[in-house]
Amino acid sequence: MTYAADSFDTLPPMPSWVTSARAETPEDVAFLSGAALSHLHLVLNRNDVPQTLLRQRLALRAAEACMILVGRIERAGDLRDAVGFLQPGDHPGPAGVVYQSWQRVIERPVSVHVLHRALPDLEPEQIATWLDGCDPRGAGQGAPIPRAAAMLQVVFAERPRDPAAALILADATLAQALGWTHVLPLLALGLKRGDLRKSGEELWLTCHRAIVAAVSEAIRQAADLSRRAARLRDVAPKLRAKGADAAVELFLSCDAVAPMDLTSLGSKRAARRFCDRLVELGAVRELTGRDTFRLYGI
Incomplete structure (x- = not known):
């Protein structure tokens, strides 16, 4: 199979000026995160990037990051084992529950129903209220990262022992604000434990910086998976x-x-x-x- 202009060899890396620049002002920070998301948007629209698989791989990374945030020892291999051999009626354990939540939220187009399926202990009405309340300018008018930061702050304040719920809802808010059909795990990849306790402008700036780091990882994963997917398609006729x-x-x-x-x-x-x-x-x-x-x- 020939990929022509969409060849995985031409998958563009993040421009170095985005990742290496020192942002001195809030405006600089916001500009760099916007540039990173714009570049990611171009990558996500390429035919050679296996979109579902990319979301799956980033969901694994997000679940692993959540384990670190709560001080648990499970890493990628443990998380795969926790859900990979489940039979009907089996319980995946606490780490597996977090991983399943990330898997469920990326499987289908983002909606209150999908978020409730991923976080069944939250009522749909509560999820809808949070989504509306974190858009202060109304119906999709707020800037994406400030909206996501507001969601992160309000959910973590109410559920400080459940960072996964806060991060899932923040990434869902980001996806909706950007007009993406599916959640793409990003904020969990770039935030540290202490970041979740920040608020206001400090959290807003931290989320902008986290997005730049997370987008860089997402693009590296996209390039790697594109190469591997092309190899699998090449051998499929055999x-x-x-x-x-x-x-x-x-x-x-x-x-x-x-x-x-x-x-x-x-x-x-x-x-x-x-x-x-x-x-x-x-x-x-x-x-x-x-x-x-x-x-x-x-």
């Missing part, structure tokens, strides 16, 4: 197994895939052989380092 096309599409939309998820291949044995073949071809990686209960991803 895969003769019945149901291979559906299996490939699953890898292009999920951060981690267990062989048992590849139901289109007909059997667990066939799925394991398929995964091993993809590893041999350099199209996917085994993510756990284990001999059993393996997970794979591009």
Whole structure:
């Protein structure tokens, strides 16, 4: 497959003047974060970027960041394990719950219903009230990052032991303000524990700086995933197994895939052989380092 002008090799990096500039005034800080988001918007509109997979990967990073914020030890591998082998009725544990919340909020276009599904202990009416209250200029007129910072402040003040809820709602507010259909986890990637206790203009400036750092990571992830997705598409014609096309599409939309998820291949044995073949071809990686209960991803 040829990607022409949208080739992953041409995925533009963040301009160095955005990441290296020293912002001395609030206006400078706001300008740089706006430039970063504008660049990200261009990247997200490229055909070669696997959008669903990018959101999945950033959701994992956001959940990992939330673990750090609350002082827990779980990292990416633990989070993948917490949800990767769940059976009906299983509980994923506290870390898995946070990861599932991020997964659910990115799966579908952002709405109060989707946010309630991600944060079921919050009433839809409360979520809607917060969304409206954090837009002081009314119905989508407030600047995106100040609106997101206001959401972060009000939710964290009410739920100081639940930074994930505050960050999820802040990123949802940001997505709505930017006109994005889906939440893209960003603020969790750039904020530190002490940042959540800030308020007013101090928090507003901190969120602007966090966005620049988070967008830089998001673009690096987009470039990496674009290359890996292109490799998988290149080897796909060599895969003769019945149901291979559906299996490939699953890898292009999920951060981690267990062989048992590849139901289109007909059997667990066939799925394991398929995964091993993809590893041999350099199209996917085994993510756990284990001999059993393996997970794979591009």
